[in-house]
Amino acid sequence: MSTPRAEQLRATLAATRERIAGAASAADRAPEDVTLVVVTKFFPASDVRLLADLGVDHVGENRHQEAEAKAAECADLDLHWHFVGGLQTNKAAAVARYADVVESVDRADLLARLARGAQERDAALDVLLQVSLDPPGTEHRHGVAPDALAELAEQTVAHAALRLRGLMAVAPLGADPDEAFGRLAEIRAGFLTDHPEATRLSAGMSGDLEQAIRHGATHVRVGSAILGSRPPVK
Ligand SMILES: *Cc1c(COP(=O)(O)O)cnc(C)c1O
Numbered sequence: 616m617s618t619p620r621a622e623q624l625r626a627t628l629a630a631t632r633e634r635i636a637g638a639a640s641a642a643d644r645a646p647e648d649v650t651l652v653v654v655t656k657f658f659p660a661s662d663v664r665l666l667a668d669l670g671v672d673h674v675g676e677n678r679h680q681e682a683e684a685k686a687a688e689c690a691d692l693d694l695h696w697h698f699v700g701g702l703q704t705n706k707a708a709a710v711a712r713y714a715d716v717v718e719s720v721d722r723a724d725l726l727a728r729l730a731r732g733a734q735e736r737d738a739a740l741d742v743l744l745q746v747s748l749d750p751p752g753t754e755h756r757h758g759v760a761p762d763a764l765a766e767l768a769e770q771t772v773a774h775a776a777l778r779l780r781g782l783m784a785v786a787p788l789g790a791d792p793d794e795a796f797g798r799l800a801e802i803r804a805g806f807l808t809d810h811p812e813a814t815r816l817s818a819g820m821s822g823d824l825e826q827a828i829r830h831g832a833t834h835v836r837v838g839s840a841i842l843g844s845r846p847p848v849k
Contacts, residue, residue: 620662620665621669624665627842627843628653628666631824631837631840634840635824637825638825638828641825641829642828644828648833649828649832650834651671651834652675652697652699652834653673653838654675654676654820654836654837654838654842655676655842656675656677656678656681656700656838656845657681657845657846658845660684660688663689664689664692667689672693672694672695673695674696675697675699675836676696676698676699676700677701679700679709679710682696682698682714683710683713686713686714687713696714696716697714697716697718697817697836698714698716698717698718699718699719699783699817701719701757702721702725704725704728705728707725707732708731708732709732710732711729711731711732711733711736712736716742716743717742718743718745718783718817718836719757719783720742720744720771721758721759721767723767726770726773726777727774729774729777730775733777734776740776740777741778741780742779742780743815744759744768744771744779745757745758745782745783745784746759746761747759747761747784748784748795748798748799757785758784761802765805768809779813780813780814781803781813781814781815781816781817781833782799782806782813783817784796784817784818785820786823792819792827793826793830796818796819796823799816799818799830815833816831816832816833817832817835817836818830819835819836821837821838821839
């Protein structure tokens with residue numbers, strides 16, 4: 616029953632939960648206000664199964680084909696699937712058929728397709744809007760520019776099959792995460808005045824979850840600190 620891999624995941628998961636609890640208490644927040652989403656990309660469905668045994672109930676994936684296959688293999692488990700990766704327009708409807716939450720919505724041309732996928736499975740789809748934290752004036756690689764967020768939010772709530780739940784962001788490579796998530800908190804404050812029920816904030820990964828929790832993250836997306844390092848991308 617208990618394999619070396621299971622023991623390893625038990626230990627890294629416990630260490631991560633401790634980091635989350637420590638960061639929450641340092642920010643005067645309750646640890647249960649922060650949901651751990653374990654990002655399982657590149658790791659097999661067998662790891663997802665072990666994580667579910669260890670009490671994980673939210674998992675994240677960033678590539679459609681891999682996510683679709685893993686969600687199908689783990690369909691018997693009671694898991695919430697978060698899609699957190701860059702979304703190709705022509706894959707959006709397919710992602711909405713297995714994801715419980717799409718966190719990476721960053722442009723209007725995804726919305727009708729996501730809504731169509733959700734309707735096909737006869738359930739409303741939770742969405743987060745991914746905000747770019749790239750410094751103003753630079754190219755926004757992933758995420759909607761903060762000054763275009765309000766319009767994208769309006770376009771999102773116009774779809775009955777989509778439920779706007781909040782925001783997601785990634786600290787830019789090389790940036791100070793404390794500064795980046797501080798800006799995110801300001802953006803979120805403005806957003807919440809228009810959409811007070813969209814209270815989720817998905818921010819923080821293995822390297823910067825403490826800073827994200829300090830600035831209000833309700834969901835952290837942690838991969839390598841739990842599962843180990845991935846093969847290099849690109
Ligand atoms: C891979 C990934 C993560 C997890 O990153 P780690 O540094 O391994 O914790 C979080 N968010 C997104 C969007 C990702 O693609």
